[in-house]
Amino acid sequence: xxxxxxxxxxxxxxxxxxxxxxxxxxxxxxxxxxxxxxxxxxxxxxxxxxxxxxxxxxxxxxxxxxxxxxxxxxxxxxxxxxxxxxxxxxxxxxxxxxxxxxxxxxxxxxxxxxxxxxxxxxxxxxxxxxxxxxxxxxxxxxxxxxxxxxxxxxxxxxxxxxxxxxxxxxxxxxxxxxxxxxxxxxxxxxxxxxxxxxxxxxxxxxxxxxxxxxxxxxxxxxxxxxxxxxxxxxxxxxxxxxxxxxxxxxxxxxxxxxxxxxxxxxxxxxxxxxxxxxxxxxxxxxxxxxxxxxxxxxxxxxxxxxxxxxxxxxxxxxxxxxxxxxxxxxxxxxxxxxxxxxxxxxxxxxxxxxxxxxxxxxxxxxx
Numbered sequence: 001x002x003x004x005x006x007x008x009x010x011x012x013x014x015x016x017x018x019x020x021x022x023x024x025x026x027x028x029x030x031x032x033x034x035x036x037x038x039x040x041x042x043x044x045x046x047x048x049x050x051x052x053x054x055x056x057x058x059x060x061x062x063x064x065x066x067x068x069x070x071x072x073x074x075x076x077x078x079x080x081x082x083x084x085x086x087x088x089x090x091x092x093x094x095x096x097x098x099x100x101x102x103x104x105x106x107x108x109x110x111x112x113x114x115x116x117x118x119x120x121x122x123x124x125x126x127x128x129x130x131x132x133x134x135x136x137x138x139x140x141x142x143x144x145x146x147x148x149x150x151x152x153x154x155x156x157x158x159x160x161x162x163x164x165x166x167x168x169x170x171x172x173x174x175x176x177x178x179x180x181x182x183x184x185x186x187x188x189x190x191x192x193x194x195x196x197x198x199x200x201x202x203x204x205x206x207x208x209x210x211x212x213x214x215x216x217x218x219x220x221x222x223x224x225x226x227x228x229x230x231x232x233x234x235x236x237x238x239x240x241x242x243x244x245x246x247x248x249x250x251x252x253x254x255x256x257x258x259x260x261x262x263x264x265x266x267x268x269x270x271x272x273x274x275x276x277x278x279x280x281x282x283x284x285x286x287x288x289x290x291x292x293x294x295x296x297x298x299x300x301x302x303x304x305x306x307x308x309x310x311x312x313x314x315x316x317x318x319x320x321x322x323x324x325x326x327x328x329x330x331x332x333x334x335x336x337x338x339x340x341x342x343x344x345x346x347x348x349x350x351x352x353x354x355x356x357x358x359x360x361x362x363x364x365x366x367x
Contacts, residue, residue, distance in 0.1 A: 004097045004222045007140065011264035012099025014138040014235060015088040018253060019067065022081040024129045027119035028066070035066045036084065049086070055115075058091035059217050062108055064117060083118065094219045097140065102127065102257055130253035137264060138235040140202060141363075145230050148180065148201070153353070154360040155182050155199070161277040164194050180204055181233075184275055190239045192246045195271050197236035203229065234364060236271050269365040276366065279357050292336070299340040309337065 022028050034053045052063035067082040087108060089096045109126055112118040120126050143151075155171055162169045162184070170183045181200030190196040203226040206215050215223075225231075238244055244251040247267050249259065288296070302312050316333045320326040 003095055004225055007097040007099075008142045009139065011137055011139045011261055011268065013089075013101070013256070014099060014136040015086070016100065016135040017133045018085040018105065019131045019133065020083045020085075020126060020129055022083060024126055025083070025118050025120045028083055029117050029119070030064055030066050030083065032066070034064070035068060052084075052086065053117075055112075057087070057108065057111055059093040059214060060088065060090035062087040062091065062111075064112065085112075090214055093217050094222055096214075099138070102254075105130070105253065128252075128254055132251050132253050132256060133240050135238045135251075135256070136235055137238070137268070138233055139264075139268065141232045141234075142225070143230040143232050145228070147230050147232075150356055150360070151230075151232065152180075154357055157279065157357045158182065158276055161279065163275055163277060168194065187237060190237055190243075192243055193274075195236060195243065196239070197234070197271055197275070199232065199234050202231040202233045203227070234268065236268060238267075265365060272364060272366045278366075279354060279361055295332075295336045296340045299336055303340060312337065 030053055034051060036051050049063055052065035055062050055064065063086040065084050067084045069080045069082070085108060087100075089099050089104065091108070092098070092104065105127060106123055109118065109120070109123060113120060152173065159169055159171060159182075164185065168185045171181075172183070173180055181198060183196075183198040185191075185194045185196045187196045205211065206218075206226060218226075238247075238249070238251075241251050247270070249263075249267075250256070299312060302315075313330075313333055316329055317326060320329045
C-alpha cells in the first residue's frame, strides 16, 4: 500500500545530518579512516560522503562517520568525538513521502547495532542525545500537469522580485538531470540572511538516471500519480544551530519531530517573505478618480524624464511629516508607480498576469 496521497501539503523532514556523542554508545566500531573534522557550518555534502562509510539500507543507503572537534588553546587541547549519520527517507521505499520520523531513526540505529558498528543498550537515550545539522524540510503539492505553464511564469516573477544577489537565483527548466524549478542561494554557504531553498518538479526529478533504481521499487499507484500529475516541491534548509535559534527552534532531534505544522509553515513563509518583494497589484486606471489619474500622469512624466524609482519615491516621501503619513504615502506611491510603469495598451494582460502571480503567492503563503 502506498501513502503518497496522505502526505501532500504536509511539511516533513527530507534529510539531515544526525550527530551523537560517542560516550552515548557502549562501543563505536566505525573504521578510523572514516573521519571528519566538525565545523559549525557543516562540510560540503560531497566531501562528507567521501569521508563516510556508505552502507545499503532499505531501498537506498546511509552514511556513517567519526567526527572530531578540537577545543582549547595551544597550552591545553582536548577532543570531542561524535558519530554522524546522514540519510534521506528514500531508505523507506514507497513510504518515502512521509519523511523522516522517530521510527526511521530508530530503525537505522538498530541496523547499525545489529551490524556491530554502534553498540548500545538504551535506544531512547541515544535518540534523546541526537542533534541535527543541514536539516532539509520539504512540502509536496499535487497539481494538474497544465499548472506547469503558470508556474514557469511565476518563476520569472520571483526572479524579478528576488532580494538577494541575482547570481544566487538559478532557474532551470526540463533538464534531464534536474527537472524543472528554481534554486536560491548556496547549500554549502547558507546563512540566516540568505538561506538555501528551492522549488522543483518532483515527478520529473524521480525519473532522472540518478533515481532510476529507486523509482523502480515504487508501487504502481505511486508511479501513476507521478506520471499523471505535477508534483511540486518546496524545500528549505536549516543549516546549523544558529538557523534553528533564529526561528526559535531547538536542533535536538526529539524537539524537531514535535514541531507542529503551523510552526513549519511560519518558517517556510518567513524564508520566502525575506527572499522576495511583495507583488504590487495593477489597477485599471479608467476607474480612478481625477486626482489619482493626475498623480499617475505626473509619475509617468518623471519616468520619461529619466528619474528613477528611488528619486521619485523620495520626492513623494518629503511631503510626509509623521510616521503614519510616511506609511500612507509609501503605500499610495507604490500603487501609482506600478500603474504608471505599466503600458496602457497592455494593461488588461498585465492585470491578468498579476492575478495569476498573486494566486501562487497566496498558494505558497507569501501573498
